Amino acid sequence: MNIRKIAExxxxxxxxxxxxxxxxxxxxxxxxxxxxxVMKENQYTPNWFARNLxxxxxxxxxxxxxxxxxxxxxAVADGVEIVALNKKxxxxxxxxxxxxxxxxxxxxxxxxxxxxxxxxxxxxxxxxKIEQVAGLGIPCVHIGREGADTxxxxxxxxYIDAAAKLTDHMIQLGYQQIYLLLDxxxxxxxxxxxxxxxxxxxxxxxxxxxxxYVADRSMQGGMLFAHRMIQAGKMPRALxxxxxxxxxxxxxxxxxxxxxxxxxxxxxxxxxxSVSTLVDPPLTAVDRPGKRLGMVTxxxxxxxxxNREFATQNAQHVELLAKxxxxxxxxxRKFIYELFE
Amino acid sequence: MADLSVKLGDLELKNPVMVAAGPWTRDPASIQxxxxxxxxxxxxxxxxxxxxxxxxxxxxRNGEQIFNTKLHSTLYLEQWEELAAGMDMRDCKLICSIxxxxxxxxxxxxxxxxxxxxxxxxxxxxxxxxxxxxxMCTSAEHIADVIRETMDAVDIxxxxxLPYEVSFFPEVLQAIYDAGVKTVSSIDALRGISGxxxxxATPNMPTYGGYSGTPIRPVALATTAMLRQYTPFxxxxxxxxxxxxxxxxxxxxxxxxxxxxxxxxxxxxxxIRDTVxxxxxxxxxxxxxxxxxxxxxxxxxxxxxxxxxxRPIYAVAEKECDRKDCDLCRQGCIYQAIEYVKGKGYxxxxxxCEGCGHCMSVCPENKIRLGGIPPVxxxxxx
Numbered sequence: 001m002n003i004r005k006i007a008e009x010x011x012x013x014x015x016x017x018x019x020x021x022x023x024x025x026x027x028x029x030x031x032x033x034x035x036x037x038v039m040k041e042n043q044y045t046p047n048w049f050a051r052n053l054x055x056x057x058x059x060x061x062x063x064x065x066x067x068x069x070x071x072x073x074x075a076v077a078d079g080v081e082i083v084a085l086n087k088k089x090x091x092x093x094x095x096x097x098x099x100x101x102x103x104x105x106x107x108x109x110x111x112x113x114x115x116x117x118x119x120x121x122x123x124x125x126x127x128x129k130i131e132q133v134a135g136l137g138i139p140c141v142h143i144g145r146e147g148a149d150t151x152x153x154x155x156x157x158x159y160i161d162a163a164a165k166l167t168d169h170m171i172q173l174g175y176q177q178i179y180l181l182l183d184x185x186x187x188x189x190x191x192x193x194x195x196x197x198x199x200x201x202x203x204x205x206x207x208x209x210x211x212x213y214v215a216d217r218s219m220q221g222g223m224l225f226a227h228r229m230i231q232a233g234k235m236p237r238a239l240x241x242x243x244x245x246x247x248x249x250x251x252x253x254x255x256x257x258x259x260x261x262x263x264x265x266x267x268x269x270x271x272x273x274s275v276s277t278l279v280d281p282p283l284t285a286v287d288r289p290g291k292r293l294g295m296v297t298x299x300x301x302x303x304x305x306x307n308r309e310f311a312t313q314n315a316q317h318v319e320l321l322a323k324x325x326x327x328x329x330x331x332x333r334k335f336i337y338e339l340f341e
Numbered sequence: 342m343a344d345l346s347v348k349l350g351d352l353e354l355k356n357p358v359m360v361a362a363g364p365w366t367r368d369p370a371s372i373q374x375x376x377x378x379x380x381x382x383x384x385x386x387x388x389x390x391x392x393x394x395x396x397x398x399x400x401x402r403n404g405e406q407i408f409n410t411k412l413h414s415t416l417y418l419e420q421w422e423e424l425a426a427g428m429d430m431r432d433c434k435l436i437c438s439i440x441x442x443x444x445x446x447x448x449x450x451x452x453x454x455x456x457x458x459x460x461x462x463x464x465x466x467x468x469x470x471x472x473x474x475x476x477m478c479t480s481a482e483h484i485a486d487v488i489r490e491t492m493d494a495v496d497i498x499x500x501x502x503l504p505y506e507v508s509f510f511p512e513v514l515q516a517i518y519d520a521g522v523k524t525v526s527s528i529d530a531l532r533g534i535s536g537x538x539x540x541x542a543t544p545n546m547p548t549y550g551g552y553s554g555t556p557i558r559p560v561a562l563a564t565t566a567m568l569r570q571y572t573p574f575x576x577x578x579x580x581x582x583x584x585x586x587x588x589x590x591x592x593x594x595x596x597x598x599x600x601x602x603x604x605x606x607x608x609x610x611x612x613i614r615d616t617v618x619x620x621x622x623x624x625x626x627x628x629x630x631x632x633x634x635x636x637x638x639x640x641x642x643x644x645x646x647x648x649x650x651x652r653p654i655y656a657v658a659e660k661e662c663d664r665k666d667c668d669l670c671r672q673g674c675i676y677q678a679i680e681y682v683k684g685k686g687y688x689x690x691x692x693x694c695e696g697c698g699h700c701m702s703v704c705p706e707n708k709i710r711l712g713g714i715p716p717v718x719x720x721x722x723x
Contacts, residue, residue: 003456004496015435015458019426026427079391086419158443289442292391296449299390299418318449321442 010038059089061301062110065121065143066098067185070243071274072290073121076143079294080119087302089116098185100124111136117301119143122188139304141297146188153304155297155318159189159270162286162322163196166240166268169284169324171200173331175238175266177209181225181250183217183242190214193242193270211236215246222249230257238266238330244273247283247329262331272325281328288322296320343624344631345617347381349597350523350575351498352461354381355432357588357598357632358616361526361579362386362438362463362502364399364411365605369424372435378613381598382434384526386414387465388421388454389440400606401535401546407603408535408550412470413440418453425457434460436500440468444487448494461498462491463526467507470532470551481516488520500577504529508564514572526577526600527568528561553603557581562594569595569637584612585619592632593639655694656701660708662687670700670709 007014012031019027020035027035038044063080065073077093084091092110096102103125110118111133118133121143127150133140142154170178180197182190194212201208215221222241226249229235235254241247247269251261259265261281269276272285296318326332345356360366360375362384375383392415399411414421428435437454439462441447451462466484491499499521505528507513517525533552535545561580568576578596581603582588588599604612624632656678663686671679671687678693679700689700691713701709 013430013435013458013460014456015425015428015430018456018458023426082417083419086417289391295417296390296446299449299453318445319443320446 006035006038006042006044009042010035057116057305058114059087060092060113060115061089061298061305062092062094062106062113062115062118063121064094064096064103064106064110064118064123066096066103066124068093068095070271072271072288075290076121076294076297079291079296080298081294082291083295083298083302089302098122098124104129107133111138117141117305119297119301122146122186124187139301141301141304143293143297144188145192151316153300153316155293155300155320157288157293157320157322159192159322160196160199162288163193163240163270164200165196165322165324166270166284166286167197167200168203169326170238170240170266170268170330171204171208173238173266175331176206177237179211179213179236179239181222181239181241181246182212182214183246184214184221185217186242190242197240209236217243217246219245219249219252222246222251223253224249226250226253226257230254230259235259235265237264239268241267241269243271244269244276244283244285247285248273248275248279251279251283251329262329266329266331268330276325276327279329284327284330284332285325286322287325289320293320343621343629344633345381345621345624346631347597347633347636348575349382349577350500352382352434352524354434354598356381356617356620357592357596358613358620359436359577359598359600360384360605360613361600361602362465363602363605364395364409365602367414368416369421369428373428374610375613376428376430376433378610379617380433380613382436382460384436384438384463384600385421385454387412387438387440387468388416388418388450389413390418390446390450392417392420396547401550402606403535403545405555406533406535406552407554407606408533408546408552409530409603410470410546410548410550412468418450422453422457428458430458436461436463438463438465438502440465444490447487448490451491451499452494455495455497459497461500461524462495463500463502464488464491465502465529467502467504467529468551470549481510481513484513485516485520488517488522492521498524500524500526502529503527503564503568505531505560505564508568511571514568514574518572518574522574524575524577524597525568525572526579528557528564528580530580530602531557531560553581555581555583558583558587562590565591565596566594566640566643569640583607585616585623588616588620589623589635590639592635593637595637595640597633597636653696654711655691655696655713656689656698656709657712658687658689658708659710660706662706662708664706667705669703669705673699673703675699 003014003017007017020032024032061084081091094106117139119141142152145156201210215225247267254261254265261267268284270286272287276283276285347354347357358381360380360383366372366383367386372383393413395411395415399409401408437459439450441450501517501522503525530551530553532549537544558581565576565578576596577598577600578591579600582599582601583604591599671681676693676695678690680688682688696711698711701711
């Protein structure tokens with residue numbers, strides 16, 4: 001028995017049922033009684049409603065995330081907070097520095113504080129730990145694709161698609177030598193980026209020369225990488241970096257070495273930055289829907305917290321797509337202005 | 342009194358008067374106004390996972406031409422949910438338009454709006470505004486996936502908003518139909534730029550906009566006629582409809598219902614009330630028992646281009662004319678078949694006339710008609 005069937009049998013709309021449950025004062029007494037009668041007759045208990053009445057909630061959620069050093073993470077946190085505030089909830093922001101120890105510590109603290117639910121961003125904890133929390137009746141929703149084979153609810157950006165799109169864009173520009181620079185901090189995303197890169201490369205019309213390197217995600221990481229490549233005479237014609245800051249570092253090193261961008265070295269990044277349009281030439285980058293990621297994840301969490309009947313029917317995984325912000329560093333000359341593709 | 346109710350796929354509407362998705366249905370309070378005015382169904386502005394900030398300004402008007410650069414709803418899902426609880430739809434159907442970038446997003450949203458109390462979901466697969474990546478119409482296969490997932494997620498009807506461009510692709514239409522969609526709304530706004538200030542070389546608007554209003558009405562009429570002839574869809578005609586008369590035109594070409602959109606900028610919810618009344622009166626005066634009788638009524642009188650009979654007709658002046666100040670017929674005649682003789686007025690040179698009909702259309706006093714048989718000399722020449 002679901003809310004729709006109740007509505008049907010009572011001869012009213014689902015919205016009316018919703019009102020009877022949430023704001024009975026807004027419904028005429030006859031309708032209200034009729035709906036109650038149909039519910040009773042069909043032994044229908046709206047779980048989410050019952051739970052709100054019976055269970056003490058703290059109206060707090062935790063957002064545990066690896067690093068707060070990017071505008072992207074700020075956008076995700078922003079999205080989480082918007083939904084939480086819409087639900088009159090507060091968010092604990094817990095920054096783990098990307099370590100499993102701090103993540104575990106925060107998780108335990110949050111459980112002690114009786115949060116109603118937890119969002120874990122790129123969690124490094126083993127599945128048993130997660131299940132232990134779930135066993136306490138505290139719902140968790142994950143950001144990131146990992147654990148997709150488990151019972152987890154998660155929301156993620158499709159990095160395979162994003163990397164393939166960006167690589168394909170470079171191939172379309174005619175480059176036959178394209179290297180990929182991964183981020184040493186990332187694990188799962190790096191695998192996806194590599195997969196997308198290789199997927200697009202395998203579909204290239206002509207044979208592509210590719211190689212994959214790893215560096216720290218900072219500007220320093222990009223610079224060191226570029227210095228080494230230049231010294232070894234191995235700098236490729238085109239490079240895709242994992243972070244915008246790596247790209248800025250490469251650009252700086254290239255400038256010092258008299259390498260022109262994009263004429264000698266075309267560059268594009270898997271993440272965007274607020275200063276991408278300020279560097280010269282402006283950086284072509286993947287624009288990720290950070291705020292949407294935060295909002296969708298928070299909604300999935302609140303669906304569990306409110307234990308809505310429809311939360312269980314919903315997909316366990318929600319996938320989001322990123323866009324390309326095509327600027328000039330990739331060697332694009334086709335579009336005069338910045339173009340989101 | 343003629344029966345106004347119509348069947349729209351699995352939906353029964355009390356009348357065919359609908360309000361299209363757009364900034365005019367941006368929140369439950371706006372929707373309530375159209376419900377109170379007597380609309381048969383109202384479609385929400387497209388609801389998304391993240392509320393877009395509207396760029397300002399987002400409306401550009403140039404006479405009857407209307408352009409907008411507002412993409413989606415600016416309300417969060419939670420706000421829709423909270424506000425929708427206070428809405429009283431009565432016997433009006435609520436259709437929620439949704440947009441998402443992936444199948445899973447659309448699935449989540451459709452489920453959410455069903456819980457809001459939607460009687461149907463309208464999938465927005467494409468928008469004339471924003472980047473190409475926002476479009477879900479990348480392939481027929483992908484569209485079919487999106488629709489099937491949506492249908493699987495809800496048990497209310499799923500409609501699709503068809504942009505003009507998509508109505509030309511039989512394989513896309515087939516995929517949409519095969520996936521189980523019975524009703525389409527057509528057409529979406531066209532992509533347009535209102536103009537360029539040539540002194541400063543600046544476009545009148547910063548990006549492409551959705552172009553709507555009276556000028557796109559002929560496009561919408563042709564699309565309805567085409568869809569009705571080639572597909573089994575129920576059609577919600579949309580595009581440039583200003584009044585009951587325009588709405589009847591849409592229905593006579595095959596629409597089962599029709600949607601008001603930018604006309605609401607001129608007349609607001611009064612347009613709904615007036616149209617319901619005007620439609621009722623017109624049907625009663627013309628002896629129809631049900632509005633469904635007029636659906637597709639004009640279609641049998643359409644002829645395929647290839648089948649139009651070639652008739653040897655030419656322009657004939659029915660009345661003398663000496664209005665040198667007008668001169669529209671002579672100026673517009675590409676066959677130089679009209680001349681002005683001082684003191685005698687305008688004369689049609691029958692042996693030059695090809696019977697194109699331009700002068701007849703352009704004459705402000707209706708002095709010219711098409712008829713007659715060309716003179717012998719003309720026929721000989723060919």
